[in-house]
């Protein structure tokens with residue numbers, strides 16, 4: 001936010017948003033060791049929202065891991081939201097759009113903090129992801145329950161999958177005006193078809209989307225255009241992701257949910273000139289390389305047409321060290337061609353894992369609620385089965401030292417690609 | 422409440438309670454015809470609470486039909502509670518007991534209307550029944566979700582099944598003081614054992630339970646002692662029900678949940694001198710004779726040690742006519758001994774059912790939300806299979822005229838008991 005004076009950017013004019021996504025509440029809830037991890041991280045996020053004194057919390061979908069969350073997961077979520085987001089703090093965001101249209105299944109057809117029967121300190125806004133998709137009898141999302149309870153403002157919910165209209169929630173705080181667009185998860189293939197057929201329409205507060213792409217002067221606009229989506233971002237084959245370039249150029253910032261790797265630092269889309277921030281999940285739901293990246297949420301500050309996004313590291317996330325080793329690269333060093341390769345690789349893995357457990361200590365944050373027993377994943381890429389050993393027994397040796405005893409070592413066969421004409 | 426003057430019984434001193442039980446929300450929710458019945462009746466009950474301007478709603482368990490209610494059932498329940506029980510109406514009941522002890526899983530450890538972040542007009546108090554028993558991972562009842570959401574005050578929840586202590590919620594309104602005891606459902610056999618072993622203890626506000634049974638002078642007491650239970654009341658074999666006589670005599674009134682027949686008019690227990698009122702369910706969950714009785718909820722008024730219970734008929738309950746016929750009693754009349762008995766019984770059943778459909782019309786209340794397509798159940802008790810016909814096909818003939826096409830006629834074999842030595 002260079003070029004503006006401090007006076008202009010005072011607290012009355014800057015919209016402050018805690019941005020997070022993919023909390024996957026209830027993930028592994030029955031695991032004796034890891035069962036609380038998803039809730040612990042979510043609680044930290046709510047604590048951050050309180051300590052950063054934000055105007056709202058914005059979630060990018062997959063709040064729950066299961067389409068029908070267990071009563072345990074629902075209960076803990078409700079308890080946390082009641083504890084951290086209710087209270088006397090006045091909310092400074094004035095809603096300018098039709099609230100009856102914006103929020104799905106809200107009682108009284110209003111944003112929760114304008115409901116006269118609830119005392120909301122920090123409103124939560126959320127789209128749904130593929131994990132908290134509307135499902136089952138009644139086609140309800142778990143977010144509908146939270147919406148009706150007054151705990152979450154559920155927006156960006158399409159109602160017609162043959163043509164999707166995205167009407168923003170329009171908000172004002174002092175001199176800043178926010179148009180918040182939400183697109184709850186849609187199957188990527190279907191979304192690609194809808195876009196191709198011009199069946200996805202953004203209802204802008206003004207006529208900003210009329211011109212050709214790139215013709216608008218964002219600097220002069222009155223609105224900050226913020227979109228939250230929950231789709232594949234990485235190219236997973238045609239029609240299997242949402243190409244950034246298909247999104248309209250009048251947007252200023254896209255918060256991208258669904259992808260669990262933390263890439264929260266905003267990246268500019270070269271063609272459309274908006275920025276994309278991908279906060280990533282707050283709990284790893286797979287022991288992959290991307291999930292081992294340091295987890296963050298974001299503090300988004302919006303002043304008129306400008307924004308600043310400050311990554312806030314999560315300090316309660318369980319240490320997780322990931323390594324992938326191509327055994328062929330160590331064949332000579334380990335002498336794999338002669339003798340008992342299995343035993344040699346076993347010993348090699350032991351040393352590696354010891355070093356990884358050591359490295360996990362560096363991820364201790366000192367936060368009293370951080371679980372310190374680490375997740376360790378060593379992926380061994382092999383070409384010859386003779387390198388393999390019993391991974392289950394390997395893990396059992398580490399039963400008191402790692403959180404994922406059952407799957408520390410994962411063998412993956414290297415598939416040699418041969419050129420075809 | 423004879424013997425007291427009108428002045429004493431003014432609105433400031435009389436505790437007014439809407440009493441209902443066994444709402445079984447979600448019962449048959451996927452049935453295209455009957456799917457809304459449980460919700461419709463529950464909504465009527467909430468409307469009655471509002472129109473009767475009661476101080477609280479007291480539920481006797483089985484609020485939900487399923488231990489893990491569908492998202493649809495939860496959603497509709499939350500929506501109704503938000504709509505009817507929230508608002509600006511001040512609540513006149515002062516809680517005198519330790520609120521942290523009384524209410525299970527309440528955020529802020531308080532009754533919902535003293536939570537500074539909620540605006541409650543009519544508090545709901547509920548125990549759990551066998552249908553909304555704590556279950557699954559985390560041992561949570563669906564009532565825990567409603568408690569944490571601030572929608573229901575969940576009380577009478579035992580935490581130790583080796584010895585049950587029942588501590589009342591103590592409330593005052595002007596000159597009247599209410600000790601509200603709750604005993605959430607316990608397996609009848611277990612409860613019988615606990616009582617036999619003196620492991621069920623009532624923590625009275627005063628030392629009223631010390632003397633011998635019947636020795637206390639209820640007239641002079643300061644407290645009205647009200648108990649809500651959810652157990653078998655009818656004698657279904659030893660250890661398979663809770664005999665009324667096992668309950669302490671200091672009680673004034675017992676609200677009995679679980680039994681679905683409406684026996685709401687208070688009946689005095691001859692031995693213990695308390696009264697028992699059995700409101701019955703608000704939706705029939707079986708097509709039995711008892712469920713065909715007119716459904717009611719109660720308006721309970723308490724003034725000091727006295728009470729009055731006014732039955733309020735439910736007007737949105739679907740008409741239901743039940744008849745049970747012993748075919749042997751009609752053998753001569755129908756000429757069953759000669760010729761085609763099956764056809765004769767079929768014709769007889771047709772005439773009976775026609776008459777029953779006629780009689781169902783008398784149950785139309787004129788309430789705009791009452792579904793009028795009736796439930797019809799004709800039970801035919803036979804001794805000889807030759808009397809039977811295809812009950813499925815019989816129902817199909819009535820497809821547009823009854824709500825339970827699939828099971829209008831039920832055949833039951835009369836088992837002849839022969840004397841044994």
Ligand SMILES: [Mn+2]
Pocket residue numbers: 022024062129131258259260281
């Ligand atoms: Mn996710």
Ligand SMILES: [Mn+2]
Pocket residue numbers: 061062129130131230257258259
């Ligand atoms: Mn997702």
Ligand SMILES: [Mn+2]
Pocket residue numbers: 443445483550552679680681702
């Ligand atoms: Mn019941």
Ligand SMILES: [Mn+2]
Pocket residue numbers: 483550551552651678679680
């Ligand atoms: Mn029951």
